[in-house]
Amino acid sequence: MTLALSINGRIRQVQAGLSDTLLTVLRDQLLLTAAKRGCNQGVCGACTVLIDGRPQRACLSLAANCEGAAITTLEGLQRDASMARLQKAFAATGAVQCGFCTPGVLVSAHALLSHNADPRTDEIRAGLSGNLCRCSGYRKIVDAVAEAAKEAKP
Amino acid sequence: MSVPGFHRPKSVEDAARLLAETDGARCLSGGATLVAMMNASLAEPKAIVSLAGIPELAGIAELANGGFRIGAMTRHAATAGDARLAGTLAVLRDAARQIANPVVRNMGTIGGSIGFADPAADYPPALVAANAEVEIANAAGRRRVAARDFFVDWYTTACGPGEFVTGVYLPPPRPGAGLYKKLARVSGDFAIASVALSAAKDANGVSIRIAVGGCGPRPIRADAADALLSAKFGDAAAAAAAGEALAAAADPVDDVRASAEYRRLVIPRLVAETVAHARAALEAR
Numbered sequence: 001m002t003l004a005l006s007i008n009g010r011i012r013q014v015q016a017g018l019s020d021t022l023l024t025v026l027r028d029q030l031l032l033t034a035a036k037r038g039c040n041q042g043v044c045g046a047c048t049v050l051i052d053g054r055p056q057r058a059c060l061s062l063a064a065n066c067e068g069a070a071i072t073t074l075e076g077l078q079r080d081a082s083m084a085r086l087q088k089a090f091a092a093t094g095a096v097q098c099g100f101c102t103p104g105v106l107v108s109a110h111a112l113l114s115h116n117a118d119p120r121t122d123e124i125r126a127g128l129s130g131n132l133c134r135c136s137g138y139r140k141i142v143d144a145v146a147e148a149a150k151e152a153k154p
Numbered sequence: 155m156s157v158p159g160f161h162r163p164k165s166v167e168d169a170a171r172l173l174a175e176t177d178g179a180r181c182l183s184g185g186a187t188l189v190a191m192m193n194a195s196l197a198e199p200k201a202i203v204s205l206a207g208i209p210e211l212a213g214i215a216e217l218a219n220g221g222f223r224i225g226a227m228t229r230h231a232a233t234a235g236d237a238r239l240a241g242t243l244a245v246l247r248d249a250a251r252q253i254a255n256p257v258v259r260n261m262g263t264i265g266g267s268i269g270f271a272d273p274a275a276d277y278p279p280a281l282v283a284a285n286a287e288v289e290i291a292n293a294a295g296r297r298r299v300a301a302r303d304f305f306v307d308w309y310t311t312a313c314g315p316g317e318f319v320t321g322v323y324l325p326p327p328r329p330g331a332g333l334y335k336k337l338a339r340v341s342g343d344f345a346i347a348s349v350a351l352s353a354a355k356d357a358n359g360v361s362i363r364i365a366v367g368g369c370g371p372r373p374i375r376a377d378a379a380d381a382l383l384s385a386k387f388g389d390a391a392a393a394a395a396a397g398e399a400l401a402a403a404a405d406p407v408d409d410v411r412a413s414a415e416y417r418r419l420v421i422p423r424l425v426a427e428t429v430a431h432a433r434a435a436l437e438a439r
Contacts, residue, residue: 003157018159018202019192040193042186045257054231054260060189061261064157065182065204108257129342130255 008076016063023058034074034103045131048104055111074103085148095144097135105131109145159201174293174316176201181318183266220326226265242352245332249280265319274344279367283350287323305372328354331435335428346412349428360387370405388433397422
């Protein structure tokens, strides 16, 4: 059945059944593949997107329940200055290894910096605690977020 | 536009009617539990009643008596961040801020969590220690059940078929301390064992409520433990005796996180640590 979802500022018509998640719709219909299907259990964080401005799990969100919500994926943050700083810092710092977790980490880091512009190391670690990196490259990820915050200072 | 079988009612009454009259329907709150189970093919609801469109279920409201009502759809992040839950009620905030991670705390709700009633979850012992009541709705109306009676068995609550949690009632906060200590393999994991404690302090002395999580089919409590701690709060021997009473009342099992034997050993130590921290918090006031 057809649903109208607000995704990255545009209303998109999608087909969804009762058990289809937002992640399935994003990846398989809209070909917005930044959000990854990792565990599909809400544990790994690879599917993290913004729903009404807050980072949430696309894999735990039923598509039918997302009507009326404003959904922002990593693709929708491509012209965002804070995201650009994060992406540059991730590349420069070597925070991307296999890259599978990176989109989810970037969305969580973006949300963290939007309400805490100058986080301490422990605050960065807590802010990213819902995102697993199976390459275990956490140290450089934390360094990259700190670097992006530093870059944002006037 | 709609998906067959998906309902998003605007009132508790409509939701209760839909649940009662729809075969195989399940309630959806934040999705952190139900959708995960659907993705794992452990739940295949024929119909879903989303509670997301019911305004009265969202948020924390102060009551005329000075207590609070936490709506069932209130996210863990909102509960963790509400400074009005102070004194003895701080036990609930302390539990909420230790659930999972920031992203899950933006999704998960108090109604969904306690309705699922995983005994290793963080809210069940905290609600018992806070002396909370759980509000349940059905097609005929609403009723309230004390938290200590709401949790019945493993993943089983006082909710019957066609019933769902609509909120949690907290008594007025009393001056004192409330805290939640969780022993887990990593931060944000389910508890191997946890201790929730509320300590009310006034001119007449100290009154303690304590409950243990993760160590049996439902939150573990013992009248003897509350009485021992209330009579001699901060006394090491009383804390040890209370810990032994709670360990004796526990009914732990072996699972991937720890053995039953380990849990029995660790309860008194976690109780002693929690009491020491609560005493320090009271003295710092």
